Amino acid sequence: MATAATTPRYDAWLSAAQVASLGGSLGDPPSYARHRADAYERFLRLPIEPNPLYRGYGYFNGVDLSGIEPESRTSPVSTPTGPSHSVRIVHDASGTRVHVAAELEKAGVRVTPLPKIWAEGDSAVAPFIGGAEEPTDRLTALAAVLLNRGYRLEVPEAWTEPVRVSDLTVLSTPHQAISVRRQIRTGARTQLLVSEEVYSTPGTVDGQRLHASATDLTVGDHAKAIVLTVHAPDLSTVSVYRRSATTGAGARVAWLWNGLGGFRSKIRNQTQLTGNGSAVDDLQTFYGTKNQSYDSSVDITHIGTDTHGNSITRGVFADDARGMSRGLVRIEPNARKTIAYVSEHAMLLSKGARSDTIPILEILCRDVKATHSTSVAPVDPEKVFYLESRGLRESDAIRAIGEGFLSYVHERAPIAGLREILYPLLEARWDGTELTFVPGEHARSLPELDVAGTESAPEWRFDAKLR
Numbered sequence: 001m002a003t004a005a006t007t008p009r010y011d012a013w014l015s016a017a018q019v020a021s022l023g024g025s026l027g028d029p030p031s032y033a034r035h036r037a038d039a040y041e042r043f044l045r046l047p048i049e050p051n052p053l054y055r056g057y058g059y060f061n062g063v064d065l066s067g068i069e070p071e072s073r074t075s076p077v078s079t080p081t082g083p084s085h086s087v088r089i090v091h092d093a094s095g096t097r098v099h100v101a102a103e104l105e106k107a108g109v110r111v112t113p114l115p116k117i118w119a120e121g122d123s124a125v126a127p128f129i130g131g132a133e134e135p136t137d138r139l140t141a142l143a144a145v146l147l148n149r150g151y152r153l154e155v156p157e158a159w160t161e162p163v164r165v166s167d168l169t170v171l172s173t174p175h176q177a178i179s180v181r182r183q184i185r186t187g188a189r190t191q192l193l194v195s196e197e198v199y200s201t202p203g204t205v206d207g208q209r210l211h212a213s214a215t216d217l218t219v220g221d222h223a224k225a226i227v228l229t230v231h232a233p234d235l236s237t238v239s240v241y242r243r244s245a246t247t248g249a250g251a252r253v254a255w256l257w258n259g260l261g262g263f264r265s266k267i268r269n270q271t272q273l274t275g276n277g278s279a280v281d282d283l284q285t286f287y288g289t290k291n292q293s294y295d296s297s298v299d300i301t302h303i304g305t306d307t308h309g310n311s312i313t314r315g316v317f318a319d320d321a322r323g324m325s326r327g328l329v330r331i332e333p334n335a336r337k338t339i340a341y342v343s344e345h346a347m348l349l350s351k352g353a354r355s356d357t358i359p360i361l362e363i364l365c366r367d368v369k370a371t372h373s374t375s376v377a378p379v380d381p382e383k384v385f386y387l388e389s390r391g392l393r394e395s396d397a398i399r400a401i402g403e404g405f406l407s408y409v410h411e412r413a414p415i416a417g418l419r420e421i422l423y424p425l426l427e428a429r430w431d432g433t434e435l436t437f438v439p440g441e442h443a444r445s446l447p448e449l450d451v452a453g454t455e456s457a458p459e460w461r462f463d464a465k466l467r
Helices: 016-026 030-045 102-107 114-119 122-129 138-145 381-389 394-410 418-430
Strands: 087-092 095-100 110-113 149-155 163-171 177-186 191-200 209-219 224-232 237-247 252-259 264-273 279-288 293-302 308-317 322-331 338-348 354-363 368-378
Touching: 016 030, 016 114, 030 122, 030 138, 087 149, 087 177, 095 102, 095 110, 095 149, 110 114, 114 122, 114 149, 122 177, 138 209, 138 237, 138 264, 163 177, 163 209, 177 191, 191 209, 209 224, 209 252, 224 237, 224 418, 237 252, 237 279, 252 264, 252 418, 264 279, 264 308, 279 293, 279 322, 279 394, 279 418, 293 308, 293 338, 308 322, 308 354, 308 394, 322 338, 322 368, 338 354, 338 394, 354 368, 381 394, 394 418
Parallel strands: 087 163, 149 177, 163 191, 177 209, 191 224, 209 237, 224 252, 237 264, 252 279, 264 293, 279 308, 293 322, 308 338, 322 354, 338 368
Antiparallel strands: 087 095, 110 149
């Protein structure tokens, strides 16, 4: 049992005075001021892991955000020039910077940053935070308390050309706390690709930093939306992701999450397939070394008829890294002709590494097809021996097997060549290099992306390359 001396003082992470000061500096409408205060009260009393079955696993051991500074401001980080035909959004120590291409703005694509949303008053608060459930754990509550960045993105029904959104977060100061909230709504038959990249600038960090990311996505009838996340901050960063989606009839959503950095990362995805004939692909990969840990939960609810849900998670863990993946599929009583698949697999490269995979199917309708698969295992020694017999060293053989294990997910993503795009990042991490963001015109960023179908999902296609 923890003694008084070892029990964390969570009010040392963040005080009530800091919360009030943050809300005042942002100009919180009264209703969000109350919401922020309620979230702070929850932060002080809730456990980090609400489910008692998982509290002993230690995925959040070592988290100590004492002294975080949600109001610290410095000069903007120099980032690459954004593409001329897209939406470019940068979150850094200076705040949030938004650039919308002229043709998109003329067509009615709107990005409203948090200060302007708050300026609309209480009437704007409920719609903006409407997708968020009440926090049930300490870190999610903390993310709500520290909300200090955000925007509302609206893509009109009349715009049929693909819309590319580049969303970049750069952590650059000690004790930094950036909590971003996005509300994204797409009209019927629109096409949207959002890339979310998270990096840190090089330099010594004193203590831990917090990065929180919340995305609420509403996809119109027969629209397509992809959210690609590259999570690569330094190993002092504690991250909390919460992503939710609601689909219209015939809509298609893809969540693509790639974990390559960070100290502790918590990912919560919730998708409600409400529209008949809608579909979701939730694809996640993790590469963990040292004492990193990833805790992921995917929740897909089938409500409409003839809906398809596909959740594939794969992780490779070395040293003392930890991984947890929980996939829940719920098929409601009237969700006939549902097709659901949950796949959770992990590869352990050392005796100290650990992973837990927990698929769950909750089926309340007879006329469905739902399957799952799961495994946690070390590298197959027969495969290593085979590659060694072809001239590879043991370490190179293990690396080739691990990279191929993760590429299974990348090859099923609706972005052409995603494996090749992400390989340089994985290669650097495998070599023990952190993926730092060096400010300037040639700073790290994703290249041009081509949204195309795959053999498993040929209907995915944007017919345009997006930057």
